Amino acid sequence: MxxxxxxxxxxxxxxxxxxxxxxxxxxxxxxxxxxxxxxxxxNARQGTACTKTRSEVSGGGRKPWRQKGTGRARAGSNRSPLWRGGGVIFGPKPRDYSQxxxxxxxxxxxxxxxxxxxxxxxxxxxxxxxxxxxxxxxxxxxxxxxxxxxxxxxxxxxxxxxxxxxxxxxxxxxxxxxxxxxxxxxxxxxxxxxxxxxxxxxxxxxxxxxx
Missing domain, CATH: 3.40.1370.10 (Ribosomal protein L4/L1)
Structure with a gap:
């Protein structure tokens, strides 16, 4: 007491x-x-942070350049995570943080x-x-x-x-x-x-x- x-x-x-x-x-x-x-x-966290993967970013339908003969590295999409404007690898997605x-x-x-x-x-x-x-x-x-x-x-x-x-x-x-x-x-x-x-x-x- x-x-x-x-x-x-x-x-x-x-x-x-x-x-x-x-x-x-x-x-x-x-x-x-x-x-x-x-x-x-x-429990106070909103859990609304969200990033786009390479499959969710708009664009990237055409191969940027041909596979061989250019001297540059192979590229299949300009929305690769390695590119500016590309998707995010293992970025945050909406989730529930409550315990x-x-x-x-x-x-x-x-x-x-x-x-x-x-x-x-x-x-x-x-x-x-x-x-x-x-x-x-x-x-x-x-x-x-x-x-x-x-x-x-x-x-x-x-x-x-x-x-x-x-x-x-x-x-x-x-x-x-x-x-x-x-x-x-x-x-x-x-x-x-x-x-x-x-x-x-x-x-x-x-x-x-x-x-």
């Missing part, structure tokens, strides 16, 4: 939030998290990845009520009060989408906002620091704490 100090909008301590998740054994934790990460990145992983393993990997980042986790009170309208400057100022380092990549986890919060941070390059129900291994590992609202932590505990 991990206890986090919850900070209010001004950065003062306002209580605690606990996170108790079942994680993988130490000897297999890195392996299962790596598998989940590779799966996520592979399978059991649901229990995926959830275990996610819990393990999240638990490994508790040292970089900052818990805060829900602050949507402090934003009367979308205001990026106010949210970035709050990040400083909460102890977020300047220029660090931040993952902001909220319990649900709230328009003022979403609009305030969506254009900040170093901040990624995500709801607690859409957590993924890549975002958790890629962030330098993680900021989670108290309600988001409660939702994570509710969704992932029973396994």
């Amino acid at each position: 991990v206890d986090c100090v919850v900070k209010d909008w001004q950065g003062a301590d306002k209580g605690n939030a606990s996170l108790d998740l079942k994680v993988a054994k130490e000897e297999s934790a890195a392996h299962i998290v790596h598998r989940a990460l590779v799966r996520q990145l592979a 399978k992983m059991n649901r229990k393993e995926r959830r275990l990997a996610l819990r393990t990845a999240l638990q490994s980042r508790v040292a970089d986790l900052i818990a805060v009170e829900d602050f949507a009520a402090n934003l009367e309208r979308p205001k990026t400057k106010e949210v970035l100022a709050a990040f400083q009060r909460w102890g977020v380092e300047a220029d660090s990549k931040v993952l902001l986890i909220v319990s649900e989408r709230q328009e003022n919060v979403w609009l305030s941070v969506r254009n900040v390059e170093r901040v990624r906002i995500i709801s607690a129900s859409n957590l993924n291994v890549y975002d958790i590992l890629a962030a330098d620091q993680i900021v989670a609202t108290a309600s988001a932590i409660a939702k994570i505990q509710e969704v992932y704490g029973d396994d």
